Each structure stands twice: as C-alpha cells, then as structure tokens.
Amino acid sequence: MKADSKNKKSLGEYYSALQLRTDRWSALKIACEQLTQSHSERRRNEAERKVGELIDALRPIELYWAFPGHDTFGRLGELVIQGRFDVLAITVRNICHSLLSNSYRRNPHHHDVEELTEGSPDDESTENAGKELLYFEVLFVDKFSPMQEENLRRTLRSLRRIEDPFVYEPVFVPSLTDALIGVMFNHNVQAVVIRNDLRRDSEQTLELLHRYLSRLEEAVLEEVEPKEYGPELCRMIAKLRPELDVYLFTDQSVEEIAGAKLGNCRRVFYNQEDHLDLHLNILRGVAERFEAPFFNALTQYARIPTGVFHAMPISRGKSITASHWIKDMGDFYGMNIFLAETSATSGGLDSLLEPHGPIKKAQEMAARAFGSKQTFFATNGTSTCNKIVVQAIVRPGDIVLVDRDCHKSHHYGMVLAGAQVVYLDSYPLNDFSMYGAVPMKEIKHRLLELKAAGKLDRVRMLLLTNCTFDGVVYNVERVMEECLAIKPDLVFLWDEAWFAFARFGPAYRRRTAMYCAGQLRERYRSPEYRADYAKYQEKMANADDETLLKSRLMPDPDKVRVRAYACQSTHKTLTALRQGSMIHVHDQDFKDEVEQAFHEAYMTHTSTSPNYQIIASLDIGRRQVELEGFEFIQRQVEQAMSLRKVINTHPLISKYFHVVTVAEMIPAEYRKSGIKSYWDPEHGWTDIMAAWSEDEFVLDATRITLSVAGSGWDGDTFKNEILMNKHGIQINKTSRNTVLFMTNIGTTRSSVAYLIEVLVKIARDLDDRLDDASNVERKIFERQVKALREDLPPLPDFSCFHDSFRLSSGNGTPEGDIRSAFFLAYDESKCEYVPIAGKAIEREIAAGRQLVSTTFVIPYPPGFPILVPGQVISQEIITFMRALDVKEIHGYRPELGLRVFTEQALAVLEASPSSIQELPT
Structure with missing residues (x-):
C-alpha cells in the first residue's frame, strides 16, 4: 500500500503521460547500467527489481507507440529473465538514444529487435543510410490477435516502394477509448484506420492516460450503440484532431452508412481487405497536407536561369556577387534568398493582390487548416490585417464596440473608417498594473443601451482581443451567442494576433473564432436548437434589461447570421517570417455584402511589392502545423x-518571484469552475478542461506572468538591466511589477532549464546583497518592494468623449467620433499643451474646463491607450500618468505636457455641431 501511495504521488508530479514516458525511459537506462555494474548480490537484486518495475510502468504507455514496438519491448522482459544484462543495457541505451534524437524516424530498421540489441543507433550501415525518410504512424483500431498484428505489419511493410515519400509504422489498439487516448497521446499518428470489431472501454488503468479523455466535449460514450462505435469514433477524432485522416471499415449496408456524418473520414471501405488500396490512400492523405504549393513554386523558380530586365538589382543576387564591398551580405544570407527574389509583375509566379495560382492554392489550404471559409495572407503584419477588416466592414457613422486596451492598430482603424466608437472597459488588475478582458455583462449592457436608444441598426461590429497579451482568453462561443441574441447580424473581429497556434491544441481550439463560428452555424441549423429556443423564448418573454444581463441569451435561428473574422500574427506563435500574418473569415454574408469592399480594403493596405519569402513562410508554416502542430x-x-x-516551489526563486496564478489574473466571478492555479503542492496538477469548457475567462498556460515586485526591481528595469544585459534573455512585455515569459513551439527543456538557472542566480545574488546590506540599505530595499506591491495607482477607466465629438450627445449613449477629433488636431492653432507637473492641470479642471485630448497617449508598458482623440481627461488619468515610471509614452511630450484642444476650438464646435461634418471623412 505504501509503494502504491508513493507511486501515485510520483505520477502526480507529471503534467502529461508524454513527460512520464520520457523520464521512465531515462530512469530505465540508468537502472540497466547499474545492473551491469553491481558486484554485490544485494545491489544486483535491487537493481533488477528496479528494472522490472520500470518495464512494468512503461508497458501500458508503449501500447500507443510504434517504436520501440511490441516485439522489442517484450524482448526487454525476456533479457531480464535470461540474465543477459549487458545486452539489455545496450538495447535500452539504443532505444533511449533513438527516442531522444528521433533517429527512429529516419531509420526504419531501428524498429527491428536485432538492430537495437547490438551496435550503435548512430551506425549508418543500412540500405537507407543518407536518405531522409519522413516518418509517421498509423493507428489501427480493432481487436487484433498478436499474430494478426504481425501479419498486417509485414504486409504493409511489403507494400513500401523506394519512391514513396513517406514511411509509416502501424500502432494497434483494441477499443474506442484506447483510440481516443492514442490520438491525444501519440503525436506521431497522422492517420487512423477504424475496423468493425472494437469494444468501447480500455483495459488500461493508468490515470495519467485517461486524463486525455477530459478533452472530449461530451462524455457520451455510454450512450453509443456498439454498431455506432466506428462512426462515433470518426466524429470524435474530427473534434479532437481535425487534421488527421480517418478510414473506416464497415459491414453496414451502403444505405445505412450513406449520408452519415463521419467527421474527417476520407474513405469508407465496405468489407474489403485491399491492403494496397488502403496503403495508397494513407500516403495520399498525408501527401496532400505535406504539399506547400507556393513554397514549392518559389524553390522551383529559384532554380530556373533567368535574365533580369526589371526593377530590383538584388534579384538573382547579381548586385551582390558583382560587388567588391557587400559580398558579406551574400555570405550571411546565402544565395537562395536572392535567387527567389522577384516581382509579381515580372511573371513566373503568382500575385498576392490577384492570386490565381500557387498563392491562391496556398490560401485555400490555410483555410482548411485553420477552419475558415476564406483565408488571406498578409506580408506587413496583423496591424494591417486589422485595418483591412475594419475598412471592409465599417462604414462612416457605423457604431463599433471596441475593447479599449486593444492594439493601437484598431484605434487607428477606427479613425480611417470613420466609426462611431464605443469603448469597452476590461476588468482591472490593479495589483499588476494591467487589464484583464471585457466582461460579458459590460458588452451586453452597451448593446442593450444602444438598443434602448434606437441605435441598434447602426451597430456594426464588436472588436475584442483574444487572447490578450497577458494570456486572458474569452469564452468566444458564449460571447458570440449572447451578442447575436441582441443583434442577430453583428460582425465579430477577433484579434488573435497571439493565438494562431490555438487551432492545433484540442483545449485551445474551443476558444478560437473560426472553430466557434463553425460550431454555432451547425447548432443553429439543428432541430434540437429550435426546440430549445422555443422554450427559451417562452421563458424570456417580456424580460427586462436586468433579467437579460443576468441570463444566458439565445439568438433566433431564423434571424441569426454568423459573421466572424480573425486576424492572426502567424509569425508570433508559429513558424513564419516577421510580419507574416493571416486573415481568417467565416462570414455567412461575405459574398453578398463584403467581398467587393474587402477586396478594395486589401488593395488599399497591401503592398504591390509583397515579400515572396514571407508568403512562402506562411505556406510552409501551414504545412508544419497540419503535420506536427x-x-x-x-x-x-x-x-x-x-x-x-x-518557479513557485523552488525555495530560493520563490523568495523573490512568483508566477501569477489563474486566481490572481481572473476574478472569482468569472471562474465558474473554481480553478485557482494550474498546480499547487497540495493537489498537484489541475485538469484545465472544466475551466476551458465553462468559465467566462481562462488563462493561456503558455504565457507566464512573473511577479518581480519581491526583487525590488520594476518590470522595465528587470527586463533590460537584469534579464537582457546580464543574461541574454529577451522578453517584450512588462508591467510595473511583472514580466511576461512567452513559451512557443520552439521552446525546449534546455531553454526552460536555462531560465530557471538564471532565476536561481538572480535570487542568490539578491540573498548575498541583502546579507551584506546595512540597515539603511535594507530599509531602502523594503520601501522599493512595498512601492511595487502596494503603492500602485488604480487603472483608469475610459472617461468619455467630449460632446463636441458626439453626433448625438445628450441621449445617454457613449459613442464618439474619433476621426473628427484626430484630424481636427492637425490644425496647430486649435491645440495647446497643459503640463501635468504641479497643480496647473487641477486648477483648470476645478475651474470647470473640460480638457480634451488631441492624440492617442499610450504608455509602454502597459501598452494600452489611456487617452484617445476627443476623450475628456479625468483626474484618475492624471493620477495614473503621474505614477508611471516608464520611459516611453507615445503621444506625450513631458517637456510640454498633454496636448489638448483649445477652449475656443471646442466652443466653435459646440456652437455649430454641423461644422464637425465639414472635417475630412
């Protein structure tokens, strides 16, 4: 019992079975080496027992992997029984090396027992030496006997041809539950073959493996009829990993299976055992995802000899190779980048502005991968993508609800579009000098307010950032559904600049714009939803606004139109060159209402000389995430x-730093699940799925906000002087007392280890400094810590627009004409500066003057605009600005003060409201 308790506790230390697998193999290698080196019988017996325990611990895990495979793994137990410990140690060492280096993916002979029990895994003596093989695994779901498994494995291997671009190995699991665990646990799986004869439940008892089942949206396995196990498994896999190819063998009649929803099932085989046909289908399915049409076209173009008689001397590298002074540029970059440099107008390759060839196909494949209806590439960042969508959707005078602390490109987009802006306030995180996200209640309140004022027909768009820079993620489906219940044709622009990766994580995917748009469209077409809506309509008849604010709202299926846009900085979280971004569209009315305007907006903001290397990187980045995202x-x-x-458990690091928890980032009222942290010493790891399913906001685990207040350094100082200058660690987001570490798909265990080493060193240096400090120095340090922990100015809410920039002032709705204020400020005679030092600004306010900002004022950090053109400057904003200790504030000149409109300029506008219409539009 004690051993079981100890083992359970040790398993609780692991977040995933993948980590457990890696560490168990490493531990087995060490134990086998100890077994060969033990001279006393007691130590040898102890080492042998340890080896046996580790083999038993790995057995349920290895069921789901093709390498090292059943035969090889079974051989390990035989070697222990035979006492051939030297051979055992060699075999385990070779397996560990192959797993760590991924050499088993390059050399299929590593799957052979003989290869692993002798020699070195680095040997290149096989017939495939030097040939890079692209390797994957195929999950077969059926109750095979060991002999049937081996026969099928040999048959599939015999079908391989030297010209095949890929090589794969089969993995066999007997049940529906095992299949679900397998596709979530084994990232090598690229295809699933589902046979007739499978049971529902797994015989595996390892809790860490069954944790993967929490990724399912609905625990309805008990309700599935046995004859539906295969089709239901197809549908479940499509939700968990939509990129996978699925093949179904069935003995049902054509009439029964025809028309059934089978997720991403590429082909149904009717009682056939045509192994060659299956083999070719598997290879073709992976080949379709592997294709990168524009990248391939560009590489082909670079190989073609051409004569250049157009602009761009750098094309084909001629201006570099002919130079005596800049040849080092060619040495640094290599020639391919110049050989691939050309212009769309010169012919030979596709045009981004009017794609019809490989760029068009690459965008279509990106739409498939990211779950959109249309996808458009951009080569100058998501800032431009945001402005394209806003210009395409919003007409002058339309009302747009905007997250106030969103990226500045959205605010400038409102200026360009001539929108009437309603700014939405996010909940404040005063303890960390940052904002969270906009609560659902705030959004509904503004929509209902506009409805009551008779302006709902002018409301065009809701614009929110998901996820925020600091990792707060919306319940996208709920936001869209409840807003559509009030405004059935509302357009949603989700700024997913930091969320491009989310599509390829099963938990994260549920909170992406494209996924939720697809789910809602499917739901509103169903008869079940119509029945639920009829009950809801009856219940909510004559409900007042207070009731609507407190209730979960449902849109009318006969009126609702799902219209969602997502702008993603592919280069921020996936593999793409700087400024490579995508616009994803799922808009039911795109072709009728938006397509032409979108085309014009795209032409307006897209360069006629886009960088082909950026486009190619978007294409290849899409290939990567479809195959290994x-x-x-x-x-x-x-x-x-x-x-x-x-960080939170290290005795030295935790003295001065701590990772801000979910509870600290998201107030309890928005956490229905009750989750407080992802890990704590008492309970271990928390399953995040309950939170990601139901909470209003969740925290992206890949973004780690570190509180540095305990060190006495503010965030900006810690970032620049400590992390960067002393240790070469780069970050780009801080608040007054935090720094943000963002992991990405390139983060390794080594880089994590280095960061921990640095934090330990910093903490040790702080210990030494304080040990040697005088009483006065200690008091100074304590005051610095107190200032960063307690003496923090409250974050100001958006005040209001001045009446001069509200076309319908006096009726209680808050929208403002940001464009008019922006362009009015071009006239210097209508502007003046008011210093915030001293009490001059308070005297102006006390005298009854409304000070109105002429510009955007954006402190970095935290990076959100605390003032926009036309906004009244409140005392809270002044207090906050005085407390800022950052060096960079865009739109503010400290030697002059805040730039505001003169009283005369505002008086002219108030006396003649129509004069505002004479400004540029």
Missing part, C-alpha cells in the same frame, strides 16, 4: 506548466 503545442504547454511549477 499538435506535437509542438503539446510540448509547449508541458514546458510552460513545468516552468510554473518549478
């Missing part, structure tokens, strides 16, 4: 979770 994101989350745990 699941694996990379799985590892990314694991690294981030491990980092959280180590």
Whole structure:
C-alpha cells in the first residue's frame, strides 16, 4: 500500500503521460547500467527489481507507440529473465538514444529487435543510410490477435516502394477509448484506420492516460450503440484532431452508412481487405497536407536561369556577387534568398493582390487548416490585417464596440473608417498594473443601451482581443451567442494576433473564432436548437434589461447570421517570417455584402511589392502545423506548466518571484469552475478542461506572468538591466511589477532549464546583497518592494468623449467620433499643451474646463491607450500618468505636457455641431 501511495504521488508530479514516458525511459537506462555494474548480490537484486518495475510502468504507455514496438519491448522482459544484462543495457541505451534524437524516424530498421540489441543507433550501415525518410504512424483500431498484428505489419511493410515519400509504422489498439487516448497521446499518428470489431472501454488503468479523455466535449460514450462505435469514433477524432485522416471499415449496408456524418473520414471501405488500396490512400492523405504549393513554386523558380530586365538589382543576387564591398551580405544570407527574389509583375509566379495560382492554392489550404471559409495572407503584419477588416466592414457613422486596451492598430482603424466608437472597459488588475478582458455583462449592457436608444441598426461590429497579451482568453462561443441574441447580424473581429497556434491544441481550439463560428452555424441549423429556443423564448418573454444581463441569451435561428473574422500574427506563435500574418473569415454574408469592399480594403493596405519569402513562410508554416502542430503545442504547454511549477516551489526563486496564478489574473466571478492555479503542492496538477469548457475567462498556460515586485526591481528595469544585459534573455512585455515569459513551439527543456538557472542566480545574488546590506540599505530595499506591491495607482477607466465629438450627445449613449477629433488636431492653432507637473492641470479642471485630448497617449508598458482623440481627461488619468515610471509614452511630450484642444476650438464646435461634418471623412 505504501509503494502504491508513493507511486501515485510520483505520477502526480507529471503534467502529461508524454513527460512520464520520457523520464521512465531515462530512469530505465540508468537502472540497466547499474545492473551491469553491481558486484554485490544485494545491489544486483535491487537493481533488477528496479528494472522490472520500470518495464512494468512503461508497458501500458508503449501500447500507443510504434517504436520501440511490441516485439522489442517484450524482448526487454525476456533479457531480464535470461540474465543477459549487458545486452539489455545496450538495447535500452539504443532505444533511449533513438527516442531522444528521433533517429527512429529516419531509420526504419531501428524498429527491428536485432538492430537495437547490438551496435550503435548512430551506425549508418543500412540500405537507407543518407536518405531522409519522413516518418509517421498509423493507428489501427480493432481487436487484433498478436499474430494478426504481425501479419498486417509485414504486409504493409511489403507494400513500401523506394519512391514513396513517406514511411509509416502501424500502432494497434483494441477499443474506442484506447483510440481516443492514442490520438491525444501519440503525436506521431497522422492517420487512423477504424475496423468493425472494437469494444468501447480500455483495459488500461493508468490515470495519467485517461486524463486525455477530459478533452472530449461530451462524455457520451455510454450512450453509443456498439454498431455506432466506428462512426462515433470518426466524429470524435474530427473534434479532437481535425487534421488527421480517418478510414473506416464497415459491414453496414451502403444505405445505412450513406449520408452519415463521419467527421474527417476520407474513405469508407465496405468489407474489403485491399491492403494496397488502403496503403495508397494513407500516403495520399498525408501527401496532400505535406504539399506547400507556393513554397514549392518559389524553390522551383529559384532554380530556373533567368535574365533580369526589371526593377530590383538584388534579384538573382547579381548586385551582390558583382560587388567588391557587400559580398558579406551574400555570405550571411546565402544565395537562395536572392535567387527567389522577384516581382509579381515580372511573371513566373503568382500575385498576392490577384492570386490565381500557387498563392491562391496556398490560401485555400490555410483555410482548411485553420477552419475558415476564406483565408488571406498578409506580408506587413496583423496591424494591417486589422485595418483591412475594419475598412471592409465599417462604414462612416457605423457604431463599433471596441475593447479599449486593444492594439493601437484598431484605434487607428477606427479613425480611417470613420466609426462611431464605443469603448469597452476590461476588468482591472490593479495589483499588476494591467487589464484583464471585457466582461460579458459590460458588452451586453452597451448593446442593450444602444438598443434602448434606437441605435441598434447602426451597430456594426464588436472588436475584442483574444487572447490578450497577458494570456486572458474569452469564452468566444458564449460571447458570440449572447451578442447575436441582441443583434442577430453583428460582425465579430477577433484579434488573435497571439493565438494562431490555438487551432492545433484540442483545449485551445474551443476558444478560437473560426472553430466557434463553425460550431454555432451547425447548432443553429439543428432541430434540437429550435426546440430549445422555443422554450427559451417562452421563458424570456417580456424580460427586462436586468433579467437579460443576468441570463444566458439565445439568438433566433431564423434571424441569426454568423459573421466572424480573425486576424492572426502567424509569425508570433508559429513558424513564419516577421510580419507574416493571416486573415481568417467565416462570414455567412461575405459574398453578398463584403467581398467587393474587402477586396478594395486589401488593395488599399497591401503592398504591390509583397515579400515572396514571407508568403512562402506562411505556406510552409501551414504545412508544419497540419503535420506536427499538435506535437509542438503539446510540448509547449508541458514546458510552460513545468516552468510554473518549478518557479513557485523552488525555495530560493520563490523568495523573490512568483508566477501569477489563474486566481490572481481572473476574478472569482468569472471562474465558474473554481480553478485557482494550474498546480499547487497540495493537489498537484489541475485538469484545465472544466475551466476551458465553462468559465467566462481562462488563462493561456503558455504565457507566464512573473511577479518581480519581491526583487525590488520594476518590470522595465528587470527586463533590460537584469534579464537582457546580464543574461541574454529577451522578453517584450512588462508591467510595473511583472514580466511576461512567452513559451512557443520552439521552446525546449534546455531553454526552460536555462531560465530557471538564471532565476536561481538572480535570487542568490539578491540573498548575498541583502546579507551584506546595512540597515539603511535594507530599509531602502523594503520601501522599493512595498512601492511595487502596494503603492500602485488604480487603472483608469475610459472617461468619455467630449460632446463636441458626439453626433448625438445628450441621449445617454457613449459613442464618439474619433476621426473628427484626430484630424481636427492637425490644425496647430486649435491645440495647446497643459503640463501635468504641479497643480496647473487641477486648477483648470476645478475651474470647470473640460480638457480634451488631441492624440492617442499610450504608455509602454502597459501598452494600452489611456487617452484617445476627443476623450475628456479625468483626474484618475492624471493620477495614473503621474505614477508611471516608464520611459516611453507615445503621444506625450513631458517637456510640454498633454496636448489638448483649445477652449475656443471646442466652443466653435459646440456652437455649430454641423461644422464637425465639414472635417475630412
């Protein structure tokens, strides 16, 4: 019992079974080496027992992997029984090396027992030496006998041809539950073959494996009829990993199976055992995802000899190779980048502005991968994508609800579009000098307010950031559904600049714009929803606004139109060159209402000379995430979770730093699940799925906000002087007392280990400094810590627009004409400066003057606009600005003060409201 308790506790230290697998193999290698080196019988017996325990611990895990495979793994137990410990140690060492280096993916002979029990895994003596083989695994779901498994494995291997671009190995699992665990645990799986004869439940008892089942949206396995196990498994896999190809063998009649929803099932085989046909279908399915049409076209173009008689001397590298002075540029970059440099107008390659060839196909494949109806590439960042969508959707005078602390490109987009802006306030996190996200109640309140004022027909768009820079993620489906219940044709622009990776993580995917748009469209078409809506309509008849604010709202299926846009900085979280971004569209009315305007907006903001290398990187980045995004994101989350745990439990680091928890980032009222942290010493790891299913807001685990207040350094100083200058660690987001570490798909265990080493060193240096400090120095340090922990100015809410910039002032709704204020400020005679030092500004306010900002004022950090053109400057904003200790405030000149409109300029506008219409539009 004690051993079981100890084992359970040790398993609780692992966030995932993948981490457990890696560490168990490493431990087995060490134990086998100890077994060969033990001279006393007692130590040898102890080492042999340890080896046996580790083999037993790995047995349920290895069921789901093709390498090292059943035969090899079974051989390990035989070697222990035979006492051949030297051979055992060699075999385990070779397996560990192959797993760690991924050499088993390059050399299929590593799957052979003989290869692993002798020699070195680095040997290149096989017939495939030097040939890079692209390797994956195929999950077969059926109750096979060991002999049937071996026969099928040999048959599939015999079908391989030397010209095949890929090589795969089969993995066999007997049940529906095992299949679900397998596709979530084994990132090598690229295809699933589902046979007739399978049971529902798994015989595996390892809790860490069954934790993967929490990724299912509904626990309805008990309700599935046995004959439906295969089709239901197809549907479940499509929700968990939509990129996978699925093949179904069935003995049902054509009439029964025809028309059934089978997720991403590429083909149904009717009682056939045509192995060659299956083999070719598997290869073709992976080949379709592997294709990168524009990247391939560009590489082909670079190989073609051409004569250049157009602009761009750098094209084909001629201006570099002919130079005596800049050849080092060619040495640094290599020639391919210049050989691939050309212009769309010169012919030979596709045009981004009017794609019809490989760019068009690449965008279509990106739409498939990211779950959109249309996808458009951009080569100058998501700032431009945001402005394209706003210009395409919003007409002058339309009302747009905007997250106030969103990226500045949205605010400038409102200026360009001539929108009437309603700014939404996020909940404040005063303890960390940052904002969270906009509560559902705030959004509904503003929509109902506009409805009561008779302006709902002018409301065009809701614009929110998901996820925020600091990792707060909306319940996208709920936001869209409840807003559509009030305004059935509302357009949603989700700024997913930091969330491009989310599509390829099963938990994260549920909170992405494209996924939720698809789910809602499907739901509103169903008869079940119509029945539920009829009951809801009866219940909510004559409900007042207070009731609507407190209730979960449902849209009318006969009126609702799902219209969602997502702008993603692919380069921020996936593999793409700087400024490579995408616009994803799922808009039912795109072709009728938006397509032409979108085309014009795209032309307006897109360069006629886009960078082909950026476009190619978007194409190849899409290929990567379709084939290994699941694996990379799985590892990314694991690294981030491990980092959280180590920092908050390390005795030295935790004296001065701590990772801000879910409870600290998201108030309890928005956490229905009750989750407080992802890990704590008492309960271990928290399953995040309950939170990601139901909470209004969740925290992206890959973003780690570190409180540095205990060190006495503010965030900006810690970032620049400590992390960057002393240790070469780069970050780009701070608040007054925090720094943000963002893991990504390239983060490794080594990089995590280095960060921990640095934090330990910093903490040790602080210990030494304080040990040697005088009483006065200690008091100064304590005051610095107190100032960063307690003496923090409250974050100001948006005040209001001045009446001069409200076309319908006096009726209680808050929208303002930001464009008119922005362009009015071009006239210097209408502007003046008011210093915030001293009490001059308070005297102006006390005298009854409304000071109105002429510009955006954006402190970095925290990076949100605390003032926008036309906004009244409140005392809270002045107090906050005085407390800022950052060096960079855009739109503010400290030697002059705040730039405001003169009283005369505002008086002219108030006396003649129509004069505002004469400003540029």
